Amino acid sequence: MVRSMMSHSDLLISFWGHALETAAFTLNRVPSKSFQKTPHKMWTGKHPSMSFMKIWGCKAYVKHQMSTKLEPKSHKCTFVGYPKVTKGYYFYNHKENKVFVARTGVFLERDFLSSKDDRRNIELEEVQQQQDTEPEVERFSQTVEENSTDLETRPLRRSTRECHEPERYGFLVTTHGDVILVDHDEPKTYQEAVSSPDSEKWLEAMRSEMDSMSDNQVWTLVEPPEGIKPIGCKWVFKKKTDMDGNVQTYKGRLVAKGYRQIHGIDYDETFSPVAMFKSIRILLAIAAFHDYEIWQMDVKTAFLNGKLEEDVYMTQPEGFVTPENAGKVCKLQRSIYGLKQASRSWNLRFNDAIKEFGFIRNEDEPCVYKKFSGSIERFRRSSIYFRSEDL
Structure with missing residues (x-):
């Protein structure tokens, strides 16, 4: 399958890895002779969607950020695969010689099927074993013995550089x-x-973080399930200063070690939309033109509001383990900083909450919500969601 994919494209042979991953990605979503169900259905329990799949190796036009107004809005690239933990496609830019991820593109599949100019044939030569290998082995053995003898007699070299801090x-x-x-x-x-x-201030910051965890009912202590290895967690400390550099607050944040999560077991989708700069500039321009008031709000411990759909187990935070619960683990009920699905869980929770107030999500910009009020449907208020770390 990989050989067929490579022979019908103009990509270099070094892209065989992308072809192999795409072949495995495709085979996991189609039935086989042994089982009527697809491997994806047997593993996740969900029917796989095939509507987004494209022909591997076909050309596609992908939008990019222009530095000048006269530059083309898109580059002609080659589709080379699917990302593992996010929605979108892998594209290869021939001019910049790099592979990048993009959510959408205009795929030229019909031109790829009808055209034969870009295709090439791969001839595989069968490697024949050498009949007379004993002389080569003997010469190799003699070379190794000579080199080992030289190493034994050669004095060791020591570095003459002075070590200093x-x-x-x-x-x-x-x-x-x-x-x-x-x-x-x-x-x-x-x-x-x-x-x-400043140990007292750091301990106070950690106690405040633990109070937030308790108020939001982030986890429950349970006995460790058999066969489940919980992920770890760590404390991240930060001093927040004012404009003069004076320390104002001591922040202690509990972060999960999300790099230990396994895809398909304790997380699935990780994608969440991010506000674009031009959307923020447009809203500020509209507000300045009509002399509107702008309200900026921040959600404290935002990620703790997201609800988890998967079963995620985490070790107890260091320094806050009681003797009676020493052998238990934390079963997370809500998302926590560091989890791979934390951004997505918070975005889904925010989307449900903001729609309850009558806001409508913009189709072209999923981070912008609008609400009309008044008899003449005059636009009066708008809300945009973005995280400070995105800026």
């Missing part, structure tokens, strides 16, 4: 046991936080 370590201020603390720096671990001079 880098200059950036000149501002170390104190040492508590085995933990080295740096002035005006955030601790990297829980042990550094409790050993630092």
